[in-house]
Amino acid sequence: MSSKMFSSHLLTRSLHSSCQFWKKFPQSLKGKSVAEQRWLVRQLNDPFVKEAKVKNYRCRSAFKLLEIHEKYKILQPGLRVIDCGAAPGAWSQVAVEKVNSDKADLEAPVGFVVGVDLLQITPLEGAQFLPNTDVTNSTTINKLCDLLPLQGADVILSDMAPNASGIKEMDHEKLISMCMSVLDLAHKVLQPGGTFLCKYWDGWQAPLLKAQLAKCFQHVKTVKPQASRQDSAEVFFLALRYKIK
Ligand SMILES: C[S@@+](CC[C@H](N)C(=O)[O-])C[C@H]1O[C@@H](n2cnc3c(N)ncnc32)[C@H](O)[C@@H]1O
Numbered sequence: 001m002s003s004k005m006f007s008s009h010l011l012t013r014s015l016h017s018s019c020q021f022w023k024k025f026p027q028s029l030k031g032k033s034v035a036e037q038r039w040l041v042r043q044l045n046d047p048f049v050k051e052a053k054v055k056n057y058r059c060r061s062a063f064k065l066l067e068i069h070e071k072y073k074i075l076q077p078g079l080r081v082i083d084c085g086a087a088p089g090a091w092s093q094v095a096v097e098k099v100n101s102d103k104a105d106l107e108a109p110v111g112f113v114v115g116v117d118l119l120q121i122t123p124l125e126g127a128q129f130l131p132n133t134d135v136t137n138s139t140t141i142n143k144l145c146d147l148l149p150l151q152g153a154d155v156i157l158s159d160m161a162p163n164a165s166g167i168k169e170m171d172h173e174k175l176i177s178m179c180m181s182v183l184d185l186a187h188k189v190l191q192p193g194g195t196f197l198c199k200y201w202d203g204w205q206a207p208l209l210k211a212q213l214a215k216c217f218q219h220v221k222t223v224k225p226q227a228s229r230q231d232s233a234e235v236f237f238l239a240l241r242y243k244i245k
Helices: 001-023 036-045 047-054 060-071 089-101 140-147 168-189 205-218
Strands: 080-084 111-117 127-130 151-159 190-201 217-223 234-242
Touching: 036 047, 036 217, 047 060, 047 111, 047 140, 060 089, 060 234, 080 089, 080 168, 089 151, 127 140, 127 190, 140 168, 151 168, 168 190, 168 205, 190 205, 205 234
Parallel strands: 080 111, 080 151, 111 127, 151 190
Antiparallel strands: 190 234, 217 234
16 A cells, blocks of 8 residues: 555544543654654644543534534433434433433433444433444344334434545545435434534535435534544534424
8 A cells, every 4th residue: 555545544444443542642753654644643632632631421422412412402401312423422321411311410311222333332311222233234224223212313423434445436435325324214213393413524425315304304404513623534414303104
């Protein structure tokens, strides 16, 4: 692999591995390539990485959801949330806090959070997890329905990302197809008026996904939070007020 390709691969990889950063950050940069050193130093200097550590979030991605919530108030006490691609669990932590599924506020309505991921997820008070579970698999809906309250879900979140190949167009198409699977899931469990937030990597199929969302939600917004790195292709669609049930 050429050094340019390696740098680009490392950058793409860094989008997915930053959550494991604290576990992996070495005491020394010795023996690391220039590209690896650059990535590690960026992590070390990233204010969101530092803040996540201070606030005890499992991953800096918590701030993306917090920022979107601050603006659009999508998570309220009592709401039922599905978190797709939940590991290591930072979005679920935010969801638990906001919907009060851990009953931290005795006065407020109690919500519900279920997180799904291909990976294991460390338990979290106020959340249930379906680890080793593929959101895009047709049997996952049954497992989710076994856990969800009868009425279904009010909010579906997806921060899922496939293992990136480094081939931009292929990775983009794969993630859009995963978002479409989450939309299928929404058609089965999302309540009228519900909210859908999904991450995608920008590319030619993004308008197709947006058009699908626009058919069944009253508003579809394209959101790029400050906490999302400017050099990343990552963007979010926030679809509000689900119309079909
Ligand atoms: C960027 S991480 C999510 C971080 C998470 N939102 C948090 O705040 O902790 C993306 C996750 O998507 C998961 N993922 C990828 N494909 C998936 C699939 N088909 N089903 C379930 N999870 C998937 C990965 O295992 C990975 O943990």
